[in-house]
Amino acid sequence: MALALSAVEPNPSGDAPYLRIATEEAYASREFLSAVSQLVDEGVDDPGLAAFFGYMLHSEAPRPTFVRERLPDLGEARLSDMDATGIARQILSMAAPGPNPFGADRGTALARNANDELEDACQRQPDRFSALATIAPQAPNAAAAELDRCKSRGFVGAIINSHVQHEYLDAQKFWPIFEAAESLDMPVYLHPTTPSKALIGPMLDRRLEGAIFGFAVEAGLHALRLIVGGVFDRFPRLRLVLGHLGEALPFWLYRLDYMFKAGGRRSRESRAARPPSEYLRENVWVTTSGMPWEPAIMLCRDVLGADRVLYAMDYPWQFEMDEVRAHDALPLAPDEKRQLMQTNAEYLFGLR
């Protein structure tokens, strides 16, 4: 009960009768930001990365400037922002695109260095920070080994920022990662990035490749590929976390199942043994990152189950006191709200 409230301890979540545990909170080392910037400047073969992250890394507009300042901070500025919005604990994770666009060795080194920084931060602030392990999926065996190293150092899961140089993790060469995550009991957070190059075409000229639309298509498709590709049949205890209320897959639950069944022989060419909703309800958790909005949150709780929906802020991309208040104001009983804001995260990530 280390996180339980006490009348004599200060509660970082202020007057709220729960601790706010924010579960999709971005970090990026200065080394990583510089490396991505160099990739973009050198003309990386990834039009989404070049367009969206090029803008975020170079624009002088207020939002990109704030995000660039806060991403590497694991100290006073971040803690002060958490205090100002009543966030008791952030579960830190490496920002998109993560190490995915780099060569195998460079990506693996970037991941390891980031994890060392994250471990230090968690040791300095054990009551305020937890972290997901950064991995470079393009080196699957090294990534699996890094998960093992991170597990022993207190990391509570792993993050993967979607496509890996335009490949998806349903390809079996990546499955050592899922094997390790399952055996280490580490949830895998599948976070968006800009869509892969064969998916992004008509999003670019209208600036729809980022969080406004493209992120959801990329991560939703990726999750669906894992499902119909049989990943959860092979690793039935694997736990997947999706941000942004499941990238709309909960909205589509009925249709996914209907069309999976209607597909007949075509669906059976995939490896999934069961309709998509069964995996979405048994293997998937969703967070409210970027979606602090009652209608969609309530739908997800309704169709996936109240134990499957977790609070997230999406800091520093989205840092809004109004959005915290919107969560506090949800039409839920006190114990349901505590579940959403605190205890589901404690359970999923094994926080004591």
Next chain:
Amino acid sequence: MALALSAVEPNPSGDAPYLRIATEEAYASREFLSAVSQLVDEGVDDPGLAAFFGYMLHSEAPRPTFVRERLPDLGEARLSDMDATGIARQILSMAAPGPNPFGADRGTALARNANDELEDACQRQPDRFSALATIAPQAPNAAAAELDRCKSRGFVGAIINSHVQHEYLDAQKFWPIFEAAESLDMPVYLHPTTPSKALIGPMLDRRLEGAIFGFAVEAGLHALRLIVGGVFDRFPRLRLVLGHLGEALPFWLYRLDYMFKAGGRRSRESRAARPPSEYLRENVWVTTSGMPWEPAIMLCRDVLGADRVLYAMDYPWQFEMDEVRAHDALPLAPDEKRQLMQTNAEYLFGLR
């Protein structure tokens, strides 16, 4: 009040205290099916069309066989299916991919012939059928003229099956179509097809390019392009209809607005004057085609307004008595249910 119930007239919707008007009901002429089949066999430059419609046109499996049999029928078989499921009226529309993949002259001729068939059917069964005009957007001026011709023959709107040889209708060369639709007061139903070739890449190998996922990405992106591309600023009285409960855009309403505003200068490079939700609430209607599912229907009514959500079956792709019953069983007051099943359609399509 021609459609009002009367104790002495037979009610095609049986015991229901409303008429079921189904608003996205597919038809395809035999000429059209044969022409699409020929396109596929000749190796059309459209991988989604080749994969998905190739399957639907050639497979001997029960569902494609049933769909192929029923699409061209505008007589006894269709009426018998309507009677069996209590559908009072179908609003008929040309099946995807419509005339879009053909040359301008061929597409225009196919559209005109289909409209002649549809007009005949509506004249034979004025109490059971209405129709949307088929057009070939690749010939924008001819398409506008065809809308005019169809309006004078009683058509109640137009249908466009999404991308036009991989182009989207926010390109200004297509705007004569919207100009005509607005001035003729004909709603435009933007129906999905398989995603354009620069959008479909990673959907194909996992068979996700059709109604299970790709349709929604294609049509949702298309609608969003119209919005941010300024179509509704230029044509403020234009009415757009989206199937499948708005292709999930209602689920994303909060995030669309947040990210549109957060995009700052990048968003302003688009032409839209206002955040996406304003157009979605003022210019867009959604139907329940393929989504006979309480959680998603109720969300759409909640966030768009009860007057913006209309019943559709998606016949013959989806022909399920259980789905009609699911609509009948929605937790709505009698007048709200009548609005969903009947009067919203009467209002939107100007049925008397």
